[in-house]
Amino acid sequence: EPEVTQTxxxxxxxxxxxxxxxxxxxxxHLYFYWYRQxxxxxxxxxxxFYNNEISEKSEIFDDQFSVERPDGSNFxxxxxxxxxxxxxxxxxxxxxxxxxxxxxxxxxxxLTVT
Amino acid sequence: xQQVKQNSxxxxxxxxxxSILNCDYTNSMFDYFLWYxxxxxxxPTFLISISSIKDKNEDxxxxxxxxxxxxHLSLHIxxxxxxxxxxxxxAASGSGGYQKVTxxxxxxxxxxx
Numbered sequence: 001e002p003e004v005t006q007t008x009x010x011x012x013x014x015x016x017x018x019x020x021x022x023x024x025x026x027x028x029h030l031y032f033y034w035y036r037q038x039x040x041x042x043x044x045x046x047x048x049f050y051n052n053e054i055s056e057k058s059e060i061f062d063d064q065f066s067v068e069r070p071d072g073s074n075f076x077x078x079x080x081x082x083x084x085x086x087x088x089x090x091x092x093x094x095x096x097x098x099x100x101x102x103x104x105x106x107x108x109x110x111l112t113v114t
Numbered sequence: 115x116q117q118v119k120q121n122s123x124x125x126x127x128x129x130x131x132x133s134i135l136n137c138d139y140t141n142s143m144f145d146y147f148l149w150y151x152x153x154x155x156x157x158p159t160f161l162i163s164i165s166s167i168k169d170k171n172e173d174x175x176x177x178x179x180x181x182x183x184x185x186h187l188s189l190h191i192x193x194x195x196x197x198x199x200x201x202x203x204x205a206a207s208g209s210g211g212y213q214k215v216t217x218x219x220x221x222x223x224x225x226x227x
Contacts, residue, residue, distance in 0.1 A: 004157070033214070043158065043203060043217040056214055091157050098213045100146045100165050105157035 137204030
């Protein structure tokens with residue numbers, strides 16, 4: 001069964017550094033998402049992306065965040081200047097259509113900001 | 115702003131018995147509801163969904179019930195198995211736009227052998 005893959009599985013970075021989290025969505029999917037989960041808390045929506053542009057973003061997704069689909073397969077989340085509170089699991093998800101179809105998630109990248 | 119609520123953070127059930135996980139929502143624009151299962155160090159895995167035109171959807175041991183008037187849904191697992199032990203997230207989505215999925219806080223299910 002096709003799956004969403006994310007790399008790296010764990011990223012440790014110092015406060016103020018830039019990080020790029022990478023995702024390869026399922027190949028025929030058109031809608032892409034980033035979510036995050038701070039330890040012990042709920043899975044929170046960050047941003048959705050369709051047709052090479054952001055379609056919706058949450059208040060968490062401020063100017064330090066950006067997303068990109070640089071080629072036909074990768075989908076990336078960049079955090080320009082990491083803060084301690086950015087430490088979380090970051091999940092990429094994709095779906096083949098909107099309208100009653102589930103999101104399929106990758107296994108996440110654990111980001112630790114020290 | 116908790117639009118999707120799971121009021122029970124944890125649930126313990128004996129193997130072979132029924133597990134019932136509950137979820138409430140406040141946003142009347144939600145019309146598609148999902149349950150995800152999550153193991154530690156893995157992403158959420160889709161289990162089952164239901165659209166607002168139905169009140170029940172069944173898939174093997176898993177059944178989801180939707181009560182629109184009460185803005186309540188539940189997931190029934192029968193019979194429960196030790197491998198079902200995980201965190202279960204209720205989630206909901208509205209129609210229109212690109213339909214982000216909003217998650218509840220999760221219920222940790224432990225199935226005791």
